[in-house]
Amino acid sequence: MVETDQLLAFERIVREGSFSKAAFALGISQPTISARIQALEKSLGGAVFTRGRTVHLTERGTSFLPYARRALAVLNDGLNAAKLAASGEQGALRVAALRSLTVHLLARSSGVFMERFPEVQCTLFEGDHWLVIEQLHDGVVELGLICYPPLDYGVAEVRPLLRMIEPIILAVHPSHPLSQKRVWSREDFLQSCPLLLQQRWWQVTPMAVNTLNTQARKVADVPMEVGKHLVHTGLAAGFFPKMLIQPELDAGVLVPLEIQGFPSMLRETALVQLARRQHTSPIAQHFAGILAQVARSLDITVVREKQEEPG
Template identity: 35%
Template sequence: MDLDQLRTFDQIVRDQSFTRAAARLNITQATASMRIRALEQLLGVTLFVRGRQVSLTDQGMTFLPFARRILGTAQEGREALRRVERGRIAIASLRSLVSPLITEALLRFQERYRDVDVVVNEGRQAQIVAMLHERAVEMGILCWPNLDPLVVDLEPLLIMRERVPLVVAPEVAARLPARPTIDEVLAEVPRVISLRWWQVEPETAAALTRMARTSVELPTGPARRLAVKGEGLGFFVNSAVADDIAAGRLVEIAPVDFAPLHRDTAMVVRSAAVLERQMLADFVNEIARECAKVGEVLDNRLAGSESAAA
């Protein structure tokens, strides 16, 4: 049994596909299959039910937590060796929150820790959960609560609620009545811009997409440009469009027949013991200060520290 076999096993479980797992691991499908056959022969069991969709057998489900424990321990060992060589912090965040939460916090942190390496990874929810699970990062910023059934041992340090306003270009807003209905809004801008801000899309956002004549799903940058040009409307997290609203490039609207939306996010760790590293605790507290500026802090388990209260 070797780590390559266990990594391949874990990735196939995540992707439910030998082909996709092989692509993520940058190996051939034949290599992935060979590794799993060798692992199954060593264990004397069948780990997967092969078919159009790959699933775990009962034996595979039993073995999964042990395989992940081995992978996690190996990653912890590598991280410990790197930290001995040089101070290093690695975190991960949803793409939409890197700029509003981490930029200023990082500048303040580096004034105090000039010789510490800082790695900030960005990605989608599942990618951040995977990095935390594999201990590739020490802290993550993701949607909360986490709904990944395979990773349940995440501890929130701070939970933040952020408004998700519906925005349009000012020339579109000027054509609308003071209290428009959603039908009146869609008559002016028939295209809905869909951004996957949530793990599970709220019914309000899903209903807007269903009612629209057309919709488009885009990353934040192109989506904002489309909205500014009056070519679509969409629900944007407030931190992504606050500057545009302040500058008059976008206008928040509130249709009378649509409920307002919000998104909850959290700073999470596998164990609060990681905050025993003072430099990580200081960086987390700097980010917590930015959270208080961006949204409403619902729960702050760092509140007792001097840095968080500053």
Template identity: 30%
Template structure:
């Protein structure tokens, strides 16, 4: 079985004509017939009813979706090889960090490497760890330290500490005053928003959830909208709400009886040798620049001196 046979079978199935298939494939009708006989002999079943009208047999109808999957897979493989020739960088990031860390980095990177393909995956911690484990991505941005027992050999290029402030609307913040207690906050906004920012919840957040009259666990987008409407209060990583704070839609509050909360994340690789690829090293350097704007860098290793100095 070869791709020419599969491609010819698919063409005949579309046109229900050996003659039309031959014309569109730019081969003779004899070649089309020969390919179909060879494919049917290999499969051991007839694929077409032949006669005045051509029709797929039951076996042909069953085989058709598999044939098209083969053609699609071959095309995807061909495109993947073309991308390798041009150059390709693959990165996986926590969803909450794609916009603040990757977007601007990508634009600057592609100014320098306009023909290089870039693939950005997003997901939860376990999904990014699995992509690194399966080597679907070369570089990952995830919570640190990584607690996934199936991948223990990650090399951190940079460790970033993000603030995770509690936020609500400016109006509610004004009502609460400068030094509210958490009971005052929960009395005014009883719905506590829970977002899965961490691998393990900080003690301060867990204690708060136990005290809240009701909590809801939501993705970032709906959680922000509820907070902006004044219908909920919660801890948000600063990068997720920075624009809302700047625009006056949300404001930070600091209950005097709740310890500050933060989250550590890292930019990691499976093997430091991947940084021998100049393009990947440059992309990591661009991301490091965005990290500097979005938190406190605790550690920088293996990146070019300019990135480390900027941090």
């Protein structure tokens, strides 16, 4: 029979990458954690880790990991429900977010939340779209911050607590040749832009941007952080969600541009939970309220889905 202590030991070793670090994090001895894994492996009928200078999951361990995490998450939900969770002042907040939403939205919102609800245990993750969806399905997190609607099978499996809409800005550094004026004809823009960025933060790149890329003198396909660096150094022009560059725009470090006849573009994101969840926890409702306030302070349009207010 698999016991909770065995699951905790297994998940912690995966997270820490070693038996010794996991034992230290759990406050137990290395022989104890080794014994728990041996008992788990006996129940599962084989090894879950390969032992050596580094620890790696076996195929058996890899297949078992999401179920172990789901079991721990369900148990944790039950414990939270038994600890005055009805008030939303105790329990756990578990959120995963896209990297592009971490610094401005997740960091600010979680900071306010931690100050307001100091007794709530907060666990935050960041990753790409698929990781956030996976963590929702595995029960690792209750809430996810993703682009919305998700253009994959997951659209019917999540529901938004609130949606956020912001404009997309074309920006350059003041030292860039395009900074000489704010509005450009399409022909002059393409002629004066030595490098245009194709960044990977889009869920689906808009047709207008794809067409512009095909006409540009040179295009670089880069991650968002690399793109921001290239724009900051004056080497390139790029499209960004306004929230990500608002401080630089306010400080004059970046300059917004317009291309005549180019369509306005918006990015929609959402705080979501699994659709199969029958209720939204009071803690999640409190966090959604704080997130909405932070988003509005960043001039993001917020559409709050109707939810029961926490008691």
